[in-house]
Amino acid sequence: MATPMKSMETPTELYDDERTALTKEAFKRAFLDNLLYVQGKFPALASQNDYYQALAYAVRDRLLQRWISTAAAYTKQGSRTVAYFSAEFLMGPHLGNNLINLGIYEQVREAISELGLDFDTLLRQEDEPGLGNGGLGRLAACFIDSMATLEIPSLGYGIRYEFGIFHQEIVDGWQTERTDKWLRFGNPWEILRPEWAVEVKLGGHTEQYRDEQERLRIRWVPGKVVVGVPYDTPILGFRNNTANTLRLWKAEAPESFDFSTFNRGDYGGAVRQKVWSETLSKVLYPNDEQIQGKTLRLEQQYFFVSASLQDMMRIMRVQKLPLERFHEKFAVQLNDTHPAIAVAELMRLLVDDHVMPWEQAWDITCKTFAYTNHTLLPEALECWPLELFKSVLPRHLDLIYEINVRFLDEVRIRFYGDEARLARLSLIDEHGERYVRMAHLACVGSHTINGVAELHSELLKQDVLRDFYELWPHKFGNKTNGVTPRRWMALSNPRLSDLISEAIGDSWLKNLDELQKLEPFAQDAAFRQRWREIKLANKVDFAAFVKERNGINIDPASLFDVQVKRIHEYKRQHLNILHVIALYHRLRSDPNADFQPRTFIFGGKAAPAYHMAKLIIKLINSVADVVDRDPAVKDRLKVVFLQNFNVSNGQRVYPAAELSEQISTAGKEASGTGNMKFSMNGALTIGTMDGANIEIRQEVGAENFFLFGLTAEQVAQTKGRGYRPLEHMTAELQEVISLINSGFFSRGDVQMFRALTDGLLWHDPYLVFADFESYSECQLQVSQAYRDVDHWTRMSILNSARSGKFSSDRTIREYCADIWRAPSVPVRLLSQEDVKV
Ligand code: Z16
Numbered sequence: 001m002a003t004p005m006k007s008m009e010t011p012t013e014l015y016d017d018e019r020t021a022l023t024k025e026a027f028k029r030a031f032l033d034n035l036l037y038v039q040g041k042f043p044a045l046a047s048q049n050d051y052y053q054a055l056a057y058a059v060r061d062r063l064l065q066r067w068i069s070t071a072a073a074y075t076k077q078g079s080r081t082v083a084y085f086s087a088e089f090l091m092g093p094h095l096g097n098n099l100i101n102l103g104i105y106e107q108v109r110e111a112i113s114e115l116g117l118d119f120d121t122l123l124r125q126e127d128e129p130g131l132g133n134g135g136l137g138r139l140a141a142c143f144i145d146s147m148a149t150l151e152i153p154s155l156g157y158g159i160r161y162e163f164g165i166f167h168q169e170i171v172d173g174w175q176t177e178r179t180d181k182w183l184r185f186g187n188p189w190e191i192l193r194p195e196w197a198v199e200v201k202l203g204g205h206t207e208q209y210r211d212e213q214e215r216l217r218i219r220w221v222p223g224k225v226v227v228g229v230p231y232d233t234p235i236l237g238f239r240n241n242t243a244n245t246l247r248l249w250k251a252e253a254p255e256s257f258d259f260s261t262f263n264r265g266d267y268g269g270a271v272r273q274k275v276w277s278e279t280l281s282k283v284l285y286p287n288d289e290q291i292q293g294k295t296l297r298l299e300q301q302y303f304f305v306s307a308s309l310q311d312m313m314r315i316m317r318v319q320k321l322p323l324e325r326f327h328e329k330f331a332v333q334l335n336d337t338h339p340a341i342a343v344a345e346l347m348r349l350l351v352d353d354h355v356m357p358w359e360q361a362w363d364i365t366c367k368t369f370a371y372t373n374h375t376l377l378p379e380a381l382e383c384w385p386l387e388l389f390k391s392v393l394p395r396h397l398d399l400i401y402e403i404n405v406r407f408l409d410e411v412r413i414r415f416y417g418d419e420a421r422l423a424r425l426s427l428i429d430e431h432g433e434r435y436v437r438m439a440h441l442a443c444v445g446s447h448t449i450n451g452v453a454e455l456h457s458e459l460l461k462q463d464v465l466r467d468f469y470e471l472w473p474h475k476f477g478n479k480t481n482g483v484t485p486r487r488w489m490a491l492s493n494p495r496l497s498d499l500i501s502e503a504i505g506d507s508w509l510k511n512l513d514e515l516q517k518l519e520p521f522a523q524d525a526a527f528r529q530r531w532r533e534i535k536l537a538n539k540v541d542f543a544a545f546v547k548e549r550n551g552i553n554i555d556p557a558s559l560f561d562v563q564v565k566r567i568h569e570y571k572r573q574h575l576n577i578l579h580v581i582a583l584y585h586r587l588r589s590d591p592n593a594d595f596q597p598r599t600f601i602f603g604g605k606a607a608p609a610y611h612m613a614k615l616i617i618k619l620i621n622s623v624a625d626v627v628d629r630d631p632a633v634k635d636r637l638k639v640v641f642l643q644n645f646n647v648s649n650g651q652r653v654y655p656a657a658e659l660s661e662q663i664s665t666a667g668k669e670a671s672g673t674g675n676m677k678f679s680m681n682g683a684l685t686i687g688t689m690d691g692a693n694i695e696i697r698q699e700v701g702a703e704n705f706f707l708f709g710l711t712a713e714q715v716a717q718t719k720g721r722g723y724r725p726l727e728h729m730t731a732e733l734q735e736v737i738s739l740i741n742s743g744f745f746s747r748g749d750v751q752m753f754r755a756l757t758d759g760l761l762w763h764d765p766y767l768v769f770a771d772f773e774s775y776s777e778c779q780l781q782v783s784q785a786y787r788d789v790d791h792w793t794r795m796s797i798l799n800s801a802r803s804g805k806f807s808s809d810r811t812i813r814e815y816c817a818d819i820w821r822a823p824s825v826p827v828r829l830l831s832q833e834d835v836k837v
Pocket of ligand 1: 133134135136137139287288289336374375380452481669670671672673691
């Protein structure tokens with residue numbers, strides 16, 4: 001045996017293949033080592049969380065080897081890199097996903113159980129990083145998974161919020177919010193990189209000065225400075241050697257600032273400075289489609305964007321690339337307008353800090369950025385009051401004015417004499433109070449603009465961004481969203497995934513179009529039987545989970561009808577619950593009616609200040625409560641509101657779902673991505689012609705999809721004529737509204753739901769009544785179809801078999817081909833030989 005001193009003197013092995021081997025035995029050894037040497041725990045005294053941490057560190061060791069190999073490959077090749085800028089990354093738990101991607105899920109499960117521990121209990125210990133609100137943040141997570149799987153060099157850039165999306169608890173039927181302390185027990189998946197910290201300026205003013213060459217220049221004198229410290233999380237590709245990076249910024253106080261105050265004896269001031277700095281990355285704003293216009297939010301956006309662009313410039317320095325080639329080295333995708341300030345910030349860095357001529361800097365900027373829009377709701381378009389903007393970013397406001405002057409000059413020539421068009425296109429909204437329009441900044445500074453589903457991209461061109469489309473039609477395109485089948489099938493639905501692999505082999509996880517090979521199995525009675533058994537087993541698991549969480553029994557033999565997503569009027573959870581009340585009413589009126597038993601499952605968070613959304617939650621819970629206590633409908637109708645819908649809960653619910661509710665008012669949901677997760681897992685959709693529903697129906701076939709409601713065009717016409725809800729009132733709908741208003745669901749309180757019912761009756765922008773009959777009728781067809789078990793199973797198999805398009809791998813391939821022009825760079829795993837020190 002080598003003496004310790006000897007090996008210290010000649011450290012030739014950077015890592016030991018034994019230490020990070022993927023075998024069961026090596027893994028057990030690593031787990032126990034971590035428990036002792038990292039957690040400092042003796043097995044008999046360790047908690048489940050200590051075991052989880054040890055397990056996570058053992059997995060992390062195995063991922064670091066890939067990470068180093070990836071960094072080496074990218075550095076050596078100086079590869080073109082995608083930088084995905086997003087204020088949100090809704091990652092969900094890492095452990096299970098990393099095991100799937102490494103291909104060691106089963107070995108590790110066995111290793112852990114051979115050590116006498118319960119693997120599922122350990123998986124559940126992980127506090128998921130909920131650094132996003134919903135679809136947009138989860139899309140970013142699916143995208144970085146797909147980029148790693150497709151071996152595209154990429155960096156995800158965002159904010160390391162100390163508190164992610166709030167934890168939702170239902171108290172007396174109402175939503176209450178609790179802080180999400182996800183970092184409480186530490187985060188084994190991240191690595192702090194203090195050596196790459198950067199300074200970010202905020203506030204203050206600008207002034208003119210002459211540089212050494214007597215040139216007149218502008219200087220930004222900031223009011224405060226914060227330090228951005230990067231925390232890196234490796235993002236594994238699926239069964240390859242790629243480990244890309246998610247780089248999230250934490251805000252800290254610069255030491256120099258503290259010291260000057262501290263030295264003056266102002267301890268309080270020094271502490272305040274530190275506290276203020278850290279508030280920048282303290283908490284995620286919990287609003288999805290409603291902007292709040294808070295100073296801190298703009299500061300957060302600028303903070304992570306500036307830190308990221310500076311970091312990219314550091315990478316260029318390290319790789320000895322001149323800044324003139326910034327757009328060749330990097331393709332930056334702006335995930336909505338949240339990072340749109342990047343357009344002005346890159347100009348500032350190039351023009352002010354690097355003394356580049358304006359025209360050249362602008363050329364580089366426009367060749368760098370591409371912008372994805374995620375919404376058609378006008379209230380979700382970010383506009384910052386000019387005064388607020390100026391107080392946070394005085395230099396950027398001047399730069400935006402300059403960009404605007406040059407831009408409007410171009411428009412003036414193209415559209416001679418069209419003053420109204422100039423006002424509509426301007427980066428500054430001047431009707432009344434003045435605002436900076438972030439979507440306009442994003443459009444002007446990007447070479448490509450895309451929507452997230454066919455219909456959405458069309459409506460952007462016709463409606464929201466029409467003037468930009470008329471100016472630059474070539475910039476516009478569509479990239480229909482997708483989701484990663486690794487998390488949303490392999491990890492969350494192992495039973496179904498195993499059956500599929502048994503039938504068609506396992507390459508479908510890398511090439512989801514291969515699910516087509518399942519189609520013939522829809523005609524195979526034995527296969528259908530197994531398909532049904534799996535759905536039932538998933539429903540049984542889910543029922544146990546509901547029992548544990550909500551204390552109520554749901555019947556796995558009933559139809560599981562699910563609507564999980566953020567609560568919003570445009571998503572129309574109220575349409576769903578009104579229909580549930582109608583069913584309840586039917587059962588009460590005719591207790592012997594022929595009735596397909598159903599369990600209605602709801603889940604989702606409401607923005608804390610969105611009162612109507614919170615009232616909808618209360619109504620759902622109130623109906624759930626009454627229905628649960630009414631013996632007359634027992635076993636036939638159940639309503640469940642699943643608390644705190646998040647990624648982990650999503651992983652439980654999609655595999656158990658049979659009917660997917662995608663019932664937004666047509667023309668309002670940009671895409672939806674939950675709709676895809678359901679369909680892949682064999683649920684049928686009841687949905688409107690909205691977002692990606694249209695493409696799902698197109699793929700799975702109209703005969704395997706339950707369509708109802710007005711089209712986007714009909715919605716627009718109806719509104720154009722003046723929508724009058726009462727014209728759509730039916731006897732049944734009248735009963736439903738009366739029942740609610742009578743206080744039946746609110747212990748006699750006739751006022752409780754008035755804001756909701758009055759809204760629907762008198763001024764409803766989402767046309768609930770207009771679609772109610774069509775929806776009820778369609779639900780009747782669902783119930784009938786469900787009774788023909790074989791027919792339903794065939795439809796279910798075909799939904800899954802035809803969902804290949806909705807892999808985020810397909811989406812990312814399209815971004816690479818049409819927007820980023822980023823080739824893949826395969827990674828070879830470095831061996832001991834390569835890394836001799
Ligand atoms: C969000 O999740 C979305 C849009 C938006 O403006 C803000 C947030 Cl936080 C969603 C869309 O509502 C949804 O239709 C889409 O599928 C998703 O973004 C991803 O594109």
